[in-house]
Amino acid sequence: MSAEQRVVVVVGAGPGVSGSLARRCAAEGWHVGLVGNDETVLADLASTLVPARVERRVADAADPHTGGSAVADLGRRFGRIDLLHVNPSAYREADPMHLGVDEILDDVRLGVGALLVAVQAAHPYLRPGSRVTVTGSMAADEPSAAAASLGVQKAGVRNLVHSLDATLAPEGVRAVSVTVRGALAREGTFSHDAxxxxxxxxAHQDPAAWRSEVPYPA
Structure with a gap:
């Protein structure tokens, strides 16, 4: 691999926002690693990333063994990770009076735990200049009572991003969550590509003015 050949690993890869970011990286000449729980979805996404070199792994992103092993294996295969994007979250229609403790813990395990698993596994392959990005949501600030666990996940993952950024900054690695302040749509401001x-x-902010949370739209 050329010293300039960059690598993105997308955890929770699918056809939406994470797929759009993967395609953007591929268009810039990056190699792409994909981690997700559905081989068909990963294969379909990989087929849109030609001519990039693509490696894919099927795993439970929140499981320290399978999810962590998948990310670490991609790091070994590529030799480095320049951008780690973590996308998973769980949507469950249940208000606080109908949401069980085990259910909310399962959701947080995915929506927050997957980030911890991915970064810990990727850490040996991150380098000065590497970045960690997370898809955030206005649900962190304006939760829907009808899907209470999502707001908890998004608030938690944003908080964890702040802590990761502070911890990794001395190594030259930065983390950021993008708080999407609107509903995703097929077209327009909230399209997957946008x-x-x-x-x-x-991920390409000026390091001297780095923010670990960026609202979208600004």
Missing amino acids: VGDALWRA
């Missing part, structure tokens, strides 16, 4: 571009820009 939000994917926002993530790309967040």
Whole structure:
């Protein structure tokens, strides 16, 4: 691999925002690693990333063994990770009076735990200049009572991003969440491609003015 050949690993990869970011990286000449729980979805996404070199792994992103092993294996295969994007969250229609403790813990395990698993596994392959991005949501600030666990996940993952950024900054690695303040749509400001571009820009912030949370739209 050329010293300039960059690598993105997308955890929770799918056809939406994470797929758009993967395509943006591929268009820039990056190699792409994909981690997700559905081989068909991963294969379909990989087919849109030609001519990039693509490696894919099927795993439970929140499981320290399978999810962590998948990310670490991609790091070994590529030799480095320049951008780690973590996308998973769980949507469950249940208000606080109908949401069980085990259910909310399962959701947080995915929506927050997957980030911890991915970063810990990727850490040996991150280098000065590497970036970690997360798809955030206005649900962190304006939760829907009808899907109470999502707001908890998004608030938690944003908080964890702040802590990761502070911890990794001395190594030259930065983390950022992009808080999407609207509902995803097929076209317009909240299209998958538009939000994917926002993530790309967040990852390429000026390090001297780095923010670990970026609202979208600004």
